[in-house]
Amino acid sequence: MESIKKQIDAFLDSAAGQDQEKLKELLAVLVDSAVKTEKMIDRLGLTDLPAFEAKKAFINSKLSDHKQSLKDSYGSIRLFNSLTKQNPDITVMELVEQTEGQLLTKRDFGRKALNKFKAWVEKHGFKIGKDIHPAYKE
Numbered sequence: 001m002e003s004i005k006k007q008i009d010a011f012l013d014s015a016a017g018q019d020q021e022k023l024k025e026l027l028a029v030l031v032d033s034a035v036k037t038e039k040m041i042d043r044l045g046l047t048d049l050p051a052f053e054a055k056k057a058f059i060n061s062k063l064s065d066h067k068q069s070l071k072d073s074y075g076s077i078r079l080f081n082s083l084t085k086q087n088p089d090i091t092v093m094e095l096v097e098q099t100e101g102q103l104l105t106k107r108d109f110g111r112k113a114l115n116k117f118k119a120w121v122e123k124h125g126f127k128i129g130k131d132i133h134p135a136y137k138e
Contacts, residue, residue, distance in 0.1 A: 056136045058124050059093045066092070070120060079116055082108040093137070096121055099129040 010026070063084055070080045084090060085107060095103070095117075103114055118128050126132070 052135075055125050059091075059096065059126060059132055059136050061092055063090050063092055063095060064088060073116075073120055073123075078108070079113050082106055082113060083117070092121075093132050096126050096128060097131060103128070 063080070067077070067080050071077050083095060083106065100114060100118075103109060103117070104111070114128075121128060
């Protein structure tokens with residue numbers, strides 16, 4: 001938003017005494033910036049702030065906070081145990097940012113467990129192997 005304000009100020013400062021083509025060019029830059037900002041807001045879900053905050057809390061939480069949720073979703077605690085065996089304090093974000101190949105190298109974590117974990121993560125609006133947008137990071 002700050003860059004849009006700067007562009008508007010620059011537009012207003014340069015508008016005095018300029019020809020129509022220069023004004024149209026500056027206005028096009030402003031509109032383009034506004035459209036890009038709107039798309040980013042939509043992509044991150046910032047139009048629904050409570051949903052955004054819930055996703056942010058989920059992705060930054062420790063996997064151990066979701067032990068019961070994983071058990072309820074998949075009827076077994078094995079998935080949770082295989083993900084937390086090496087690091088009990090691992091966060092959901094740390095796991096989500098790993099690729100499928102990296103996750104499959106974990107002991108007792110096979111293709112079936114990977115598919116269950118992917119489904120659980122996607123239910124919360126994220127995808128395995130993707131960098132988390134900085135807006136979600138605390």
